[in-house]
Structures are given as C-alpha cells and as structure tokens.
Amino acid sequence: MSQHETNAPPKGAPVVDFDLSSQRGMEESNAAWAKLRSSSPIAWSNDNGGAWIVSSYDMVSEAFRNWEAFRSGRNVRTIPGPGGSPDLMPINAIPVQTTALMIPEELDPPLLQNYRRVFADLLSPRKVEAQLQPRIKYWVTKYLDDVIETGRCDIVETLTGAVPGAVVLEWLGFPECDWHRMSNAFHNMASYIPGSPNAQHLMDELEWTFQRIEEEVTAARGSPRDDVISHLANTEIEGTRIPYQFATGLLNLAVSGGVDTTTSVASAAFVHMHRHPEDRQRLIDEPGLMDRAIEEFLRLYPPARTHGRTVVEDTEFGGFLLRKNDRLIISEVSACHDEAAFANADKFVIDRFPNRHVAFGVGPHRCLGSHVARAMFKEMLMQVLERIPDYRIVEDELEEYPNWSMLGGWSRAPITFTPGTRRL
Amino acid sequence: MKVIVHAEKCQGHARCLAEGPDVYVLDELGYNSTSIDNVPAHLQEQARRGALACPELAITIVEE
Numbered sequence: 001m002s003q004h005e006t007n008a009p010p011k012g013a014p015v016v017d018f019d020l021s022s023q024r025g026m027e028e029s030n031a032a033w034a035k036l037r038s039s040s041p042i043a044w045s046n047d048n049g050g051a052w053i054v055s056s057y058d059m060v061s062e063a064f065r066n067w068e069a070f071r072s073g074r075n076v077r078t079i080p081g082p083g084g085s086p087d088l089m090p091i092n093a094i095p096v097q098t099t100a101l102m103i104p105e106e107l108d109p110p111l112l113q114n115y116r117r118v119f120a121d122l123l124s125p126r127k128v129e130a131q132l133q134p135r136i137k138y139w140v141t142k143y144l145d146d147v148i149e150t151g152r153c154d155i156v157e158t159l160t161g162a163v164p165g166a167v168v169l170e171w172l173g174f175p176e177c178d179w180h181r182m183s184n185a186f187h188n189m190a191s192y193i194p195g196s197p198n199a200q201h202l203m204d205e206l207e208w209t210f211q212r213i214e215e216e217v218t219a220a221r222g223s224p225r226d227d228v229i230s231h232l233a234n235t236e237i238e239g240t241r242i243p244y245q246f247a248t249g250l251l252n253l254a255v256s257g258g259v260d261t262t263t264s265v266a267s268a269a270f271v272h273m274h275r276h277p278e279d280r281q282r283l284i285d286e287p288g289l290m291d292r293a294i295e296e297f298l299r300l301y302p303p304a305r306t307h308g309r310t311v312v313e314d315t316e317f318g319g320f321l322l323r324k325n326d327r328l329i330i331s332e333v334s335a336c337h338d339e340a341a342f343a344n345a346d347k348f349v350i351d352r353f354p355n356r357h358v359a360f361g362v363g364p365h366r367c368l369g370s371h372v373a374r375a376m377f378k379e380m381l382m383q384v385l386e387r388i389p390d391y392r393i394v395e396d397e398l399e400e401y402p403n404w405s406m407l408g409g410w411s412r413a414p415i416t417f418t419p420g421t422r423r424l
Numbered sequence: 425m426k427v428i429v430h431a432e433k434c435q436g437h438a439r440c441l442a443e444g445p446d447v448y449v450l451d452e453l454g455y456n457s458t459s460i461d462n463v464p465a466h467l468q469e470q471a472r473r474g475a476l477a478c479p480e481l482a483i484t485i486v487e488e
Binding site: 061117120121123124125126291353354355356357358360362363364366368370371 | 435436437438439441442450452453454455473476477478479480481
C-alpha cells in the first residue's frame with residue numbers, strides 16, 4: 001500500500017505553499033518556519049508529494065509522542081509499517097531512497113524498546129562519563145594540537161567534523177584508516193549542492209560506507225571480537241541473535257547518527273561566538289554557565305531540523321482528520337523557536353532556564369546519542385575557549401550547507417587565531 | 425516535599441540528573457523511576473529545577 005493516488009488536500013485543512021526541499025540557508029529556513037508557525041501550527045502542503053506540516057512546540061511534542069498514530073516503520077516484511085515503498089526511508093521529512101535500514105529509529109513499539117535498550121545501555125550518562133569522556137578529551141586535545149602552532153585552520157575539518165568521527169568510529173571499533181572517509185561521506189552529502197557534478201561520487205562514498213559496515217558485521221558475526229561492532233552485530237533479544245539486516249541497521253544508525261550531527265551544533269556555536277563576542281566573553285569569564293549555554297546552542301541551532309512520520313489509521317489531530325497513509329513533517333527547529341514556549345525565542349539567552357528544547361526529539365525516539373553528543377560538544381567548547389579564545393572566522397570563506405530542510409550546518413568555517421602550544 | 429517520577433513518561437533525557445545530581449537517581453540504562461517521599465530542605469531547589477528541566481514533563485513536585 002503506497003501513498004494516496006492523488007495528493008488532494010484533506011477536506012477543511014489549511015493549505016499552504018511550503019516547499020521544505022527548497023530551504024537554502026539557515027536564515028531563509030528559520031524565517032519560513034516562523035511564518036508558517038504563526039499562521040497555522042498544522043497545515044497541509046502539496047509540495048514534496050503532499051504532507052501535513054507540524055510546527056508549534058506543543059503539537060510537535062504531541063506528534064512525536066503519539067507513536068500509536070504516527071509511525072516510523074517502513075513497509076517491508078521485517079518491519080511492519082505503513083511507510084510505502086520498501087526503498088524509502090520514512091523517518092526523513094522527505095523520504096530518501098535507500099535500502100539501508102536505521103535501527104532502532106525505523107522501529108515502532110513494541111520492537112522499538114527491545115532495540116533501544118542496546119544503545120541506552122552502551123551510551124548511558126554513566127558509561128559516557130566513565131568510558132567515552134577520556135577518549136573525547138584525547139581527540140579534542142590532539143586535533144587542536146595539530147593546528148595550534150599555525151594560527152589558522154578550518155574548524156569544521158579540524159575539529160567539529162573530526163572529533164565526532166574519531167570518537168564514534170573508534171568506540172565502535174572501525175580501523176583508523178576508515179574514519180576520515182566514513183565521516184566525510186556523511187558530511188559531504190550534507191554539503192552537496194543540488195545539480196553539482198559530484199553527486200555520483202558522493203553517492204558512491206555513502207554506498208562504500210554502508211558496504212564497510214556490512215563487511216564488519218559479517219566478519220563480527222562469524223568470529224566475534226571484543227569490540228562494540230561485535231557486540232552490536234551479535235545482539236541477542238529474548239535469547240535469539242537478531243537478524244543480519246537489523247545488525248547492520250544498528251551500525252548504520254550509530255555511524256550516520258554519530259558523525260555529522262554534533263558537528264552541526266558545534267560549528268554553529270563557534271560561528272555564533274564569532275558574531276556575538278559578548279556571549280563568548282561571558283563563557284570565558286563564567287565557565288559555570290557552560291551547561292546552560294550548551295542547551296541554548298542546541299535550542300537555537302538544532303542539527304536535525306525535521307523528521308517524518310506516516311499516519312497508520314485515520315486520526316484526529318489538532319482539529320483535523322489525518323487520513324491513513326498521510327505523511328507528517330514534524331519540525332524540531334520550529335518547535336525550538338516557538339515564542340509560545342520560549343520567551344525571546346530568536347535570541348541566544350545564555351542562562352535560559354527552563355529550556356525544554358526538542359533538539360534531541362521527545363517521546364519514544366529521543367536521540368540515544370544525546371549524552372555523548374553533549375560531552376563532545378562541551379569538550380570542544382571548553383578547549384577552544386581555553387586554548388584559542390581569540391579565534392576569528394574568515395567570513396568570506398564561511399560556507400553553509402546548501403540545504404537546511406533536514407540537517408543544518410556548515411560545510412567549512414576557516415578561522416585565524418593567535419598560535420598556542422601543544423598539550424600532548 | 426515529595427518528588428513523583430512518572431516512569432512511563434521518562435525517555436532518558438537525564439536533564440533531572442544534570443539539574444539535581446544530589447536528588448535524582450537513574451537506572452543503569454539512564455532512566456528515572458525513583459520517586460522520593462521526603463526531600464530534605466537543602467535539596468529542594470535541586471529537585472524543583474530537575475522537574476522543570478524535564479522535556480517529557482515526567483516529574484511532579486508536591487510541596488507540603
């Protein structure tokens with residue numbers, strides 16, 4: 001069962017012209033969301049195949065929590081779900097063509113909880129602090145060491161892109177020679193300019209990454225090693241080893257969710273502090289504000305800006321009848337910027353509290369990597385402010401991702417600074 | 425003061441722990457299912473902040 005034969009607007013729905021796929025930059029995207037949110041917190045758009053668009057904080061939170069009505073699964077035999085073609089990934093706001101499964105993100109309860117336990121256990125706050133924090137500190141120190149004597153670098157390439165790649169791929173157990181290529185596959189895809197000639201190369205690199213994951217999972221299921229890849233590949237649920245396709249799905253998600261997301265918010269924070277020196281100075285003077293500032297960076301610059309769901313049965317929501325198989329576009333970024341939930345929502349309020357942002361989502365799909373993401377983000381912020389506190393962005397060379405519909409971020413952000421000394 | 429944790433709403437954000445490290449206890453997977461009957465006076469501010477920080481609104485404070 002696929003989407004409706006026609007994408008005629010549902011009866012009574014406010015119809016808007018909202019082409020998510022055309023959002024070219026952060027300012028443009030934020031402005032489009034603000035306009036939509038103030039007119040209709042839920043509306044129908046015929047763009048991109050037709051979908052309901054949910055944009056207020058309250059309705060976004062409610063939609064994310066209502067897994068019984070709004071499903072994440074795709075329509076394949078192994079994952080019962082309403083999501084249409086088995087080749088389309090329905091958790092994306094605009095479903096992308098891929099056969100690579102993302103587990104557990106593409107699962108619905110009750111299967112979801114069984115698979116979430118696997119990552120919840122590995123990435124609990126306690127384990128992140130005990131096992132990952134020392135490696136995070138090491139890699140931030142090392143990558144800053146690599147450039148600190150030169151006075152110049154691209155902070156995306158050197159730090160915000162490199163650190164999550166090293167931390168996550170080392171933790172999983174991928175050999176070091178793979179790290180750069182694997183994390184670049186995702187970063188370069190996000191930086192892809194539609195119509196540019198390197199599209200095929202980027203697809204090939206992504207394909208290579210998923211192939212490397214398959215090779216590692218196959219090897220680890222044959223003869224398990226003492227690493228996280230092997231642990232994931234041989235996961236047992238209720239006494240039975242999980243299917244191969246689900247094992248690769250766990251790795252697909254760990255890699256793709258791990259490598260370019262923290263990059264996005266950390267880069268945004270460094271750009272922000274360049275443009276708002278008063279915020280940078282306050283963080284230098286009062287490092288105790290760091291944890292609150294981190295939440296505010298996440299709220300103002302959420303990496304994952306939207307997600308998608310599929311309506312499983314006719315459902316009343318927000319005063320409208322959502323039809324079986326209708327698509328929902330749910331906007332984290334719009335919720336995070338909603339004035340009704342956050343006073344002065346478009347301002348960076350360094351000590352904002354409470355700050356119940358939804359940068360990591362809410363409900364049963366809350367990002368399981370959130371604790372390691374915060375730890376990486378914090379270490380990068382602290383070391384940059386300690387070691388190269390006077391850095392300046394070279395504005396002429398700053399490049400945004402060309403599309404902010406699903407993932408926002410910076411392709412490159414060259415900086416200059418007073419050279420410092422190595423620590424290792 | 426009582427802290428009531430609605431465990432069925434908890435999704436493991438761990439914001440309660442960040443705001444109230446001396447009040448809130450998470451299980452080995454990082455979820456909170458531990459209500460507290462009697463919060464000592466010097467920890468009540470932590471308890472209140474932890475409840476306010478929860479994005480799932482899973483914590484209720486009962487002031488007595």
